[in-house]
Structures are given as structure tokens and as C-alpha cells.
Amino acid sequence: MPGPSDQRPTPWHRFIRMVAAIYLLLLAGTFLLLVPNQERIQRNMVFAVTEETRRYDGLAFAGESPRKIFEEARSQGFDAWIAHVRSTFKIGPEGDSGFTAIGHEYERALSSLPFQQFGGVALVLLLFFAPGALFRLLKRKIRYSFDVRISGKFPR
Numbered sequence: 001m002p003g004p005s006d007q008r009p010t011p012w013h014r015f016i017r018m019v020a021a022i023y024l025l026l027l028a029g030t031f032l033l034l035v036p037n038q039e040r041i042q043r044n045m046v047f048a049v050t051e052e053t054r055r056y057d058g059l060a061f062a063g064e065s066p067r068k069i070f071e072e073a074r075s076q077g078f079d080a081w082i083a084h085v086r087s088t089f090k091i092g093p094e095g096d097s098g099f100t101a102i103g104h105e106y107e108r109a110l111s112s113l114p115f116q117q118f119g120g121v122a123l124v125l126l127l128f129f130a131p132g133a134l135f136r137l138l139k140r141k142i143r144y145s146f147d148v149r150i151s152g153k154f155p156r
Contacts, residue, residue, distance in 0.1 A: 046070050
């Protein structure tokens with residue numbers, strides 16, 4: 001009697017594996033697009049600082065590329081860059097509340113990052129394995145119903 005390892009995959013099995021691989025790639029791409037990472041949080045913070053600066057000087061950062069602004073902020077260190085921006089555009093104590101709120105939001109986003117990434121990984125794994133488990137259960141139910149119909153007896 002041949003064992004399960006002696007059987008060669010049928011075209012149907014190869015098709016299912018190919019669909020599963022494509023589905024996994026789609027899930028991984030969705031994960032990369034939706035789940036935040038540290039760089040994305042930093043870019044959002046730099047964008048928020050530039051928008052807050054534009055509230056006080058409408059021509060702040062006019063004509064500069066966002067990539068250049070981000071690289072400058074990253075190279076100087078974010079705290080030093082924010083202090084430099086505030087002194088360059090002469091934003092005094094009236095801007096403290098806006099910049100403080102940006103700082104608190106940045107810290108909150110960084111502190112919740114591991115939990116969001118873990119949740120994203122768990123969701124991707126669930127979405128990958130759940131359809132396979134559901135199809136296996138349906139296959140067993142159909143096989144059980146088919147065996148009962150053919151034999152006329154309920155298996156023990």
C-alpha cells in the first residue's frame with residue numbers, strides 16, 4: 001500500500017499551491033502598505049512639523065522636496081532640527097502647544113508600534129491559514145456525507 005509520500009502532486013494540488021503563494025504575496029504586500037514602521041512614523045512627524053511651521057510662515061519650506069527635508073531632519077536629529085526650524089522661522093512661545101502636541105503624538109506612535117506590528121503579523125497569519133482550515137473542514141464534511149450516502153451506514 002503506497003504511503004502519502006509516494007503520491008505525486010496532481011495538477012489540482014499544484015494549482016492550489018500556486019494560488020496560496022500568490023495569496024501570501026498579496027497579504028505580505030498589504031501588510032507592508034498598511035502596518036506602520038518607524039520611518040513612516042518619522043516622516044509623518046516631519047510632515048506635521050512642516051505644516052505647523054507653515055501656519056506661522058506661509059512660505060516655509062516652499063520649493064523644497066519632502067525627501068530633502070526628511071533627510072536633513074534625520075541627519076541633524078529630530079529635536080535639533082525642530083529647534084533649528086523654530087529659530088529660523090522665528091516661532092516663539094506661541095507655537096509651543098502645536099509642537100508639543102506633535103511631540104506627544106510622535107512618542108505615542110512610537111510606543112504603540114510593536115503592538116501594531118504584532119497585530120499585523122497575527123492578522124496576516126490568520127488570513128493566510130483560515131481559508132485553508134475552512135476548506136479542509138468542508139472537504140471532511142463532504143467526504144463524510146458522501147461515505148454515508150454510498151454505504152447507507154453511519155461510520156462509527
